Amino acid sequence: MLEINQLEKSFGDTQVLTSIDLSVKPGELVFVIGPSGSGKSTMLRCCNRLEEPTSGSILLDGEHVTACHGAALDKMRLKIGMVFQGFHLYPHKSVLANVMLAQVKALKRSKEEAKARAMEMLDHVGLAHKADAMPSELSGGQQQRVAIARALALDPKVMLFDEPTSALDPELVGSVLKVMKQLRDEGMTMVVVSHEMDFAREAADRVVFMDGGVVVEAGTPEEIFGSPKSERLRAFLSRLHPSAS
Amino acid sequence: MRFLDTFFDGAVMAKYLPDLLSAIVTTLWLSVIIVLGGLALGLVLACLRTLGRWYLTLPIVAFADIGRALPPLVVILIFYFGLPGLGLNLSGPMVLILVLGGVLAAFAEEIFWAGLTAVAKGQWEAGRATGLSFAQTLFEIALPQAIRMGIPPLVNRALAITKMTALGSVIGVKEILAVSSSAQSFSGSATPLTMAALAYLAIFLPVVILSRLLERRYAWAV
Ligand SMILES: Nc1ncnc2c1ncn2[C@@H]1O[C@H](COP(=O)(O)OP(=O)(O)OP(=O)(O)O)[C@@H](O)[C@H]1O
Ligand SMILES: [Mg+2]
Numbered sequence: 001m002l003e004i005n006q007l008e009k010s011f012g013d014t015q016v017l018t019s020i021d022l023s024v025k026p027g028e029l030v031f032v033i034g035p036s037g038s039g040k041s042t043m044l045r046c047c048n049r050l051e052e053p054t055s056g057s058i059l060l061d062g063e064h065v066t067a068c069h070g071a072a073l074d075k076m077r078l079k080i081g082m083v084f085q086g087f088h089l090y091p092h093k094s095v096l097a098n099v100m101l102a103q104v105k106a107l108k109r110s111k112e113e114a115k116a117r118a119m120e121m122l123d124h125v126g127l128a129h130k131a132d133a134m135p136s137e138l139s140g141g142q143q144q145r146v147a148i149a150r151a152l153a154l155d156p157k158v159m160l161f162d163e164p165t166s167a168l169d170p171e172l173v174g175s176v177l178k179v180m181k182q183l184r185d186e187g188m189t190m191v192v193v194s195h196e197m198d199f200a201r202e203a204a205d206r207v208v209f210m211d212g213g214v215v216v217e218a219g220t221p222e223e224i225f226g227s228p229k230s231e232r233l234r235a236f237l238s239r240l241h242p243s244a245s
Numbered sequence: 246m247r248f249l250d251t252f253f254d255g256a257v258m259a260k261y262l263p264d265l266l267s268a269i270v271t272t273l274w275l276s277v278i279i280v281l282g283g284l285a286l287g288l289v290l291a292c293l294r295t296l297g298r299w300y301l302t303l304p305i306v307a308f309a310d311i312g313r314a315l316p317p318l319v320v321i322l323i324f325y326f327g328l329p330g331l332g333l334n335l336s337g338p339m340v341l342i343l344v345l346g347g348v349l350a351a352f353a354e355e356i357f358w359a360g361l362t363a364v365a366k367g368q369w370e371a372g373r374a375t376g377l378s379f380a381q382t383l384f385e386i387a388l389p390q391a392i393r394m395g396i397p398p399l400v401n402r403a404l405a406i407t408k409m410t411a412l413g414s415v416i417g418v419k420e421i422l423a424v425s426s427s428a429q430s431f432s433g434s435a436t437p438l439t440m441a442a443l444a445y446l447a448i449f450l451p452v453v454i455l456s457r458l459l460e461r462r463y464a465w466a467v
Contacts, residue, residue: 048374050370050373074373074376074377074378075376077373077374077375077376078375078376080374081374082374084367084370084371086367088367088368088370088371089371090368090371090386091390092389092390092393101375101377101385102372102375102376102377105377105385106375106376106377106378107376147371150375151375154375154376
């Protein structure tokens with residue numbers, strides 16, 4: 001479904017990603033963990049070309065994401081949903097208009113069709129009753145669920161989540177994770193960067209550990225959390241749960 | 246009673262009212278053209294600047310800086326008295342529109358640009374990530390936010406510029422100040438100037454009040 005081959009990324013002289021290989025199967029939830037600055041966000045952002053890879057290739061369903069430009073890239077991005085740590089809802093548009101905008105402008109759906117789809121997606125994340133609200137009237141958790149609905153409304157093939165719950169108050173995290181779990185159960189292909197290890201244990205098919213711009217270790221949640229092989233991963237996990245080790 | 250005779254002489258008022266009314270019309274249409282033209286040009290320039298091409302940015306920044314630095318009166322005089330030397334004869338109203346519209350455009354470009362740079366980077370990323378083109382993201386997401394941020398300074402600038410239509414009095418444009426000051430020298434009464442002040446108030450006070458409503462309408466918590 002999503003294939004990352006030998007991805008490299010440098011900002012000027014600093015190499016941030018080194019020979020990243022990652023293949024995500026349809027319906028799979030791949031969870032990415034790693035210390036701050038390890039390049040997790042950069043890898044996700046290369047997948048939809050918010051960052052331009054220095055070299056390597058990224059394929060979605062066999063199509064080269066890395067080879068398209070201009071309008072073709074815009075089309076490709078429609079197939080790759082992205083959810084940001086900071087939500088990034090459009091503050092001047094209502095919740096409904098947020099979810100409709102790209103449907104109408106980029107997918108060229110009719111207003112009626114876009115509205116119906118938006119309402120369906122808002123209902124899916126439990127926020128149909130907030131359709132006419134402005135983003136500023138919503139809690140962080142609600143805003144993030146709207147952002148998820150906004151991405152889903154475009155019928156993406158894969159969803160990328162970059163620390164979707166990191167900016168939320170602890171009591172609001174659960175509502176967003178619940179929506180993500182539900183998505184997974186419906187068979188959405190997902191790549192999730194997050195520090196919610198409990199969620200990883202419960203929902204991830206595979207966990208990828210990155211450090212210093214390379215994939216150090218990958219495996220099932222049991223393998224990664226239960227019997228970490230590399231020293232770096234063990235050190236990372238013990239810093240998360242000092243009591244457990 | 247001397248106060249009333251000086252500033253509110255009924256006979257003088259009646260005599261010059263028709264002239265003043267047509268001057269008000271002149272000031273109004275000049276203002277409308279200057280504001281609409283200036284804001285539109287400023288908006289276009291700010292949008293072109295987002296393309297980040299040096300051959301666009303350089304002249305735009307030069308235009309904005311020069312337009313904001315020069316006293317409008319100097320430019321008005323140069324255009325009106327200097328350009329005919331080059332065989333280019335512009336009417337008084339035309340000079341006023343070009344110069345004041347241009348100055349407003351220079352300020353407006355900077356205000357729109359400041360708004361655009363203040364729009365969070367995440368807004369652009371959210372737009373592009375959902376498949377919107379650069380232009381769609383600019384027009385649907387960034388610009389509406391930039392414009393709303395710019396409303397208070399834009400209104401202030403537009404008001405300041407329209408009041409400068411009074412500079413038309415030095416190049417023979419029959420706007421409010423020109424007509425009332427010539428009436429003042431003919432009649433020897435300050436009453437026409439009072440009428441001018443009242444006329445300016447009648448035009449601009451509603452605009453100021455409207456702008457307050459507009460600001461409230463577009464204020465939103467971030
Ligand atoms: N635009 C940029 N210009 C220069 N360096 C950058 C840029 N973006 C990221 N970096 C650097 O790349 C490295 C990886 O950053 P990245 O944001 O991908 O890490 P991360 O794993 O997502 O970290 P975090 O958990 O803090 O979000 C960091 O050292 C960062 O300073
Ligand atoms: Mg990050």
